[in-house]
Amino acid sequence: MRSCSGWRRFLLLIPVLFVLPHLSSVFEFSSISTKKEESRSIRSKKLDHIVLGSVAGQGLPDRLHCRGTKALNRTHASTSNVTGGAGNGVCFVTVFTVYNNTSVENVKSSNMVSVVGNVTYSKQERSMAVLNAFTNFIQVTMPKSNVVILTDPASELSIEQSNVMVQPVWGDYSRSNLMLQRIRSYIMFLEIKLEKNDGGINHYLLTDSDIAVVDNIGTIFEKHPNFHIALTFRNNKDQPLNSGFIAVRGSREGILRAKVFLEQVLKAYKTKYMKASRMLGDQLALVWVVKSHPSFDAKRFTKLQPFTQEIAGASVLFLPCALYNWTPPEGAGQFHGMPLDVKIVHFKGSRKRLMLEAWNFYKSTSNIPDMLCLVLGSGRTKYDF
Numbered sequence: 001m002r003s004c005s006g007w008r009r010f011l012l013l014i015p016v017l018f019v020l021p022h023l024s025s026v027f028e029f030s031s032i033s034t035k036k037e038e039s040r041s042i043r044s045k046k047l048d049h050i051v052l053g054s055v056a057g058q059g060l061p062d063r064l065h066c067r068g069t070k071a072l073n074r075t076h077a078s079t080s081n082v083t084g085g086a087g088n089g090v091c092f093v094t095v096f097t098v099y100n101n102t103s104v105e106n107v108k109s110s111n112m113v114s115v116v117g118n119v120t121y122s123k124q125e126r127s128m129a130v131l132n133a134f135t136n137f138i139q140v141t142m143p144k145s146n147v148v149i150l151t152d153p154a155s156e157l158s159i160e161q162s163n164v165m166v167q168p169v170w171g172d173y174s175r176s177n178l179m180l181q182r183i184r185s186y187i188m189f190l191e192i193k194l195e196k197n198d199g200g201i202n203h204y205l206l207t208d209s210d211i212a213v214v215d216n217i218g219t220i221f222e223k224h225p226n227f228h229i230a231l232t233f234r235n236n237k238d239q240p241l242n243s244g245f246i247a248v249r250g251s252r253e254g255i256l257r258a259k260v261f262l263e264q265v266l267k268a269y270k271t272k273y274m275k276a277s278r279m280l281g282d283q284l285a286l287v288w289v290v291k292s293h294p295s296f297d298a299k300r301f302t303k304l305q306p307f308t309q310e311i312a313g314a315s316v317l318f319l320p321c322a323l324y325n326w327t328p329p330e331g332a333g334q335f336h337g338m339p340l341d342v343k344i345v346h347f348k349g350s351r352k353r354l355m356l357e358a359w360n361f362y363k364s365t366s367n368i369p370d371m372l373c374l375v376l377g378s379g380r381t382k383y384d385f
């Protein structure tokens, strides 16, 4: 069987420790509140249940229109043949670790429980549930793809899902070092691909695990046949690039150039951004590498058009976050709704509850556009995790 992991033999050494909690398929509509007053008064508060507010982007022709959680448009995800060969030759790679060791902080936080649907999660179970939702969405929209989870050997993570592989990579996965370690783990993964000379079998999507893949994202490799590495951008002066989605062409050349590019990012991180907030260092380093290229024109981030640029020896494709890394905006602010051809929804920060609710909703409806209406309608709510 085709596999995107070169380290399968290590798996035999990993004892099975987790029985993955099954997410509830029951979605309780009664817990959805649509009351305007409520959504206004709670905008600053973090909520432990789904709240639907007004849906942004209504009236704009190319945006998703909804009535409650009913989608009024068909989205690209609903028209593409996701039950067919979607995901063939694509491998998702994510870095994930479980913190179940007993520091004072962990003992305290492990007592915290959250209820989603009718399932109660401890803090660790919660992050496992997010990881499960991540792989489950991929299984739905890109059933032929694989997922590799790069993890701390000490985390003893084990997942029983046929398209998911756990690949331990040595390193320092402590919370304060996680973003730095993530780039290191990505680089090591690409190095293994080069050593094993198994380039050309798969393309790689290096992503955060708090994303829902809602359409076949693998089409970017044919649509844009010449890039080595792809990044997502938005019109944001301070943080124009998001590190949660990095695509790597699976040719030997693509893997090699992407590795060299990420090495530059790692170097910038280590020399310039070690003091940055632990969640931002990699993004700042990514932006630094891109912007330090003499001919790079940051104005291109203000348009929604994809573009390609040679940077640090690689042909870098820039894709708009609006389609390839869409995040429900929290709180107030400009918000033009959701494009109909959105491919990835990113549940950054305290939107993880919404990700679990979205998966539960999908499980009970099997309808991606309606699920997107749920996400869009509650996009301004701040959640408790």
Ligand SMILES: *[C@@H]1O[C@H](CO)[C@@H](O)[C@H](O)[C@H]1NC(C)=O
Pocket: 023, 024, 025, 026, 118
């Ligand atoms: C909780 O979820 C389970 C599994 O989906 C379901 O069988 C059960 O009826 C639910 N219980 C309640 C009280 O909703």
Ligand SMILES: *[C@@H]1O[C@H](CO)[C@@H](O)[C@H](O)[C@H]1NC(C)=O
Pocket: 061, 062, 063, 064, 065, 072, 073, 340
């Ligand atoms: C989406 O649905 C709305 C409401 O029915 C409609 O006005 C709009 O034209 C539709 N957009 C597309 C692209 O079909």
Ligand SMILES: *[C@@H]1O[C@H](CO)[C@@H](O)[C@H](O)[C@H]1NC(C)=O
Pocket: 081, 083, 084, 085
């Ligand atoms: C969808 O893909 C499957 C498997 O590749 C194929 O058999 C089927 O004909 C396709 N359906 C459409 C509508 O393209």
Ligand SMILES: *[C@@H]1O[C@H](CO)[C@@H](O)[C@H](O)[C@H]1NC(C)=O
Pocket: 017, 100, 101, 102, 154, 155, 156
């Ligand atoms: C995590 O928990 C499992 C089972 O509870 C335990 O066997 C394992 O040693 C723990 N890992 C760490 C790093 O503490």
Ligand SMILES: *[C@@H]1O[C@H](CO)[C@@H](O)[C@H](O)[C@H]1NC(C)=O
Pocket: 097, 098, 099, 100, 101, 103, 152, 154, 155, 172, 173, 174, 175
């Ligand atoms: C706790 O676990 C994390 C992740 O597995 C690891 O990086 C860290 O060193 C561990 N801390 C202790 C005190 O064992």
